[in-house]
Amino acid sequence: MxxxxxxxxxxxxxxxxxxxxxxxxxxxxxxxPRWKMQILHKIAAGHVQFSTLKQAFPSLSDQILGKRLGELVADELILKVVVKEKPPQHIVYEITDRAMELLKVIDDLHQWGLKWS
Amino acid sequence: MxxxxxxxxxxxxxxxxxxxxxxxxxxxxxxxPRWKMQILHKIAAGHVQFSTLKQAFPSLSDQILGKRLGELVADELILKVVVKEKPPQHIVYEITDRAMELLKVIDDLHQWGLKWS
DNA sequence: TTAGGTACTCACTTTCGGGTGAGTTATTGT
DNA sequence: ACAATAACTCACCCGAAAGTGAGTACCTAA
Structure with missing residues (x-):
């Protein structure tokens, strides 16, 4: 964290x-930090790979995405998991309980923003 | 906003x-932005003047305090009120409903931080 | 074996926010 | 009249964050 x-x-x-x-x-x-909560939100919504996250945010560069993912892992908001089964070995990111609770609050913030805009 | x-x-x-x-x-x-939510919280707690806010945060400069107050006013999170009654004319900041609701969410964020630290 | 995709890291530049010093206006107490 | 206090604003600096370009290691399909 x-x-x-x-x-x-x-x-x-x-x-x-x-x-x-x-x-x-x-x-x-x-x-x-810019993109961080959006990325977290996308992972929660099922965009669990580097490549699918890239597609989700066309204006976000690989470099920043990599950096933010590193921060999220360090914050223990996501887990980096290497999937060896299913031949094309790949990496998925899993959201933690800690992050799910954070996203609830972030959503409240979003609702507040919508209500008073 | x-x-x-x-x-x-x-x-x-x-x-x-x-x-x-x-x-x-x-x-x-x-x-x-740094100090912003702390200042808002202090105003909600009754530190409503520039000088009392200054005292509340010894390591916060006049300049930054002025800047943050300006932002909070622009965000419509506080109102700047000139009090002419009671001889030493002075300025007080009043919190808005919008800000009170925001502070609830900020407090949730705080609780989340405490829970998972 | 080589081309292509995935998932990065490193070095560099640019932009922006936080902080400092000095100055300003208005009011008021002595 | 003078100093003091409140409540600022302006110009500038610096370090951190954001963004860019290039390169790398690994795996896999043709």
Whole structure:
């Protein structure tokens, strides 16, 4: 989860701030990189391979996709699984329970956005 | 709401992407700037003046605070009100209904973060 | 064996957001 | 009249994030 969050970079986290502050900030930073939640959403919707994700987002480059997938794995939001059965050996990404719960909140955020737009 | 979101900068928003994609991306971008949600939370908790907010976050500069307040006003998450009664004329920030609902979702996000940390 | 697809990584450039220093206007207390 | 405080704005810098181009290792079908 904290892979891309270097200590000190995020917040002052001093005692004068509310406890809410730091953790929320960290969560926001981990979910806000461009494409990240969209990719997660697509994986949840069944686009579980690199190539199918590529097709789903034509304007997303291989490089960024690879990077985001790496972050999602580090965050334990997805699992990288190598499928050896079924001859053309391939890699699939599986969503975790942790991610499913996050997506519920993300969807609430989406609903809020729609409601007040 | 869309004040700091330049068109074209955010997402491809092409037809091949799920409807979810673009809006969620925009919402995430509008809530993720550093300090923004913390400031909003403080205002909701009753720290309604520039100076009291400053005190609440010692490591936050005047400049960034001013900038974030401007964004929050543009997003219609807070209202800027000039109080002329009570001699020392001052400015207070009032939270909007829209923001109260957003804070509920932000709190869910916080809870998610705590649960899985 | 060689061409093609999958799934990347690395190095580099560009863009953007956060942060700093200085200055400004308005009001008010002494 | 003067200083102080509140509430900013503007110009600039720098580091991180986003994006691009090239290359690589592996597998497989022809």
């Amino acid at each position: 904290s892979s891309q969050l270097k200590p000190g970079t995020s917040n002052a986290c001093n005692i004068t701030s509310l406890s809410l502050a730091c953790e929320v900030n960290d969560v926001l930073r981990s979910i806000s | 869309s004040s700091q979101l330049k068109p074209g900068t955010s997402n491809a928003c092409n037809i091949t992407s799920l409807s979810l994609a673009c809006e969620v991306n925009d919402v995430l971008r509008s809530i993720s």
